[in-house]
Amino acid sequence: MATETAAATASQCVNSYGGAIGLPQLCPDWIGNQIFWLLVTLVIIFFVLSRVALPRIAAVLAERQGTITNDIAAAEDLKVKASEAEAAYEKALADARSNANDIIAETKAGIKADLDQAMAKADAEIAAKTAEGEKAIDEIRANALESVKLVAKDTAKEIVAAMGGKADAKTVDAAVASQMKG
Template sequence: MSQSTTVLAQAETEAPAAETPATAEAGHTEGTAAEGGHGGAFPPMDTSTYPSQIFWLFIFFGLLYLLMSRVALPKMAAVLEKRSARIESDLAKAQTLKNETEAAVAAYEKALADARAKAQDIAVETRNRMASEMDAERASLEKTLAAKVSEAEAKIAAARAASMKDVGEVAAESAAEIVAELTGSKVSKDAAAQVIAGLKA
C-alpha cells in the first residue's frame, strides 16, 4: 500500500514537469499579446509605410529649410556682419592709436634732441661769457695792481730821497760836531755838507 502511494505521488509530480514547456510557451505568447506586442516587422523598416514616411520627410525638411532661411540664417548673418564691423572698427582704432603713439614718440625724441642741443649751446655760451668776464676782470685787476705798484714805487723813491736828504743833514751835523770836538774849532753845517758831498763825488 505504501509503495503504490509513493508511485502515484511520483507520477503526479512528473506530469506537471512534462507539460511545463508547452504551457510556458503558450503563456508567453498570451502575455506578449496582452502587453501589446507586434507580430509584424519593425515599423520604419515596413515597406508599406515608405510613402507616408517620405511625404512627412519632405514636409519637415521644407519647414526646417524655411525656418533656417527666414529666421536663423539672417540672424546669424547679422551677428557675423556686426562682429566683422566691430573687429574692423577696433583694428582701425588700434592703427590710429599706434600712429598717434609713434607721432608722440617722434615728437618727444625731437624735443629731447632740441633740448640737448640748446643746453649744449647755453653751456658753451656761458663758458665763453665767463671766460671773457674773467679776462676783463683779470686785465682790470692787473691794471689796478700796476697802478698801485707804480704809486708804491714812487712813494718808496720819495721816501728814500727824503731819508737820504735827512741822512746827509744828520751826517753833516755829526761831522761838524766831531770836528769841533776834535779840533776845538767850530765848523759850519754847510761846510761839513760840502765836504761830505765832495767825498761822495
C-alpha cells in the same frame, strides 16, 4: 491559442498586457516609424537653423569681424600718430637741447667777457697802485737818504767837535758825500 498568435503577430515588442518588452526604441517593428520621425525632425531642425539661427549667427560673426577690422585699422592709425608724435617730441627735445647749449655758450661768453673786463680793470688798478707805491717808495728812499745824509753830517760835526776839532759845513758835506757814493 488563436489569441496568442494574433498578439504575437501584432508585435514582438509588446506583452499580452500591452506593455513594452525590453527597450522599445530597439524594437524592430517600430524602427521604420522611428526613422521617419527622425528624418522629419531633422528636416524641421535644419530649416529652422538655416532660416533663423544661422543667419543671425553669421550676422553677429560678420559684425564682430567688422568691429575687429575697424579696431585694428584704428590701432594702426593711432600707432602711426604715436610714432609721429614721438618723432616730433624727439625733434623738440633735440631743439631744446641745442637751444640750451646755445644759451649756455652765450652765457659763458658773456661771463668770460665780463671777467676779462673785470680782470683788465683790476690789472689796471693794480698797476696804478703799484706805480703809486713804487713812487712812494722812491720818495721814501730819497727822503730817507736825505735824512741819513743830514744825520751823518750832524753826527760827523758832533764827532769832530767832540774830538776837539773844528769842522766847517763844506768839509763835512764833502766827506759824507764821498762815503755815500761808496
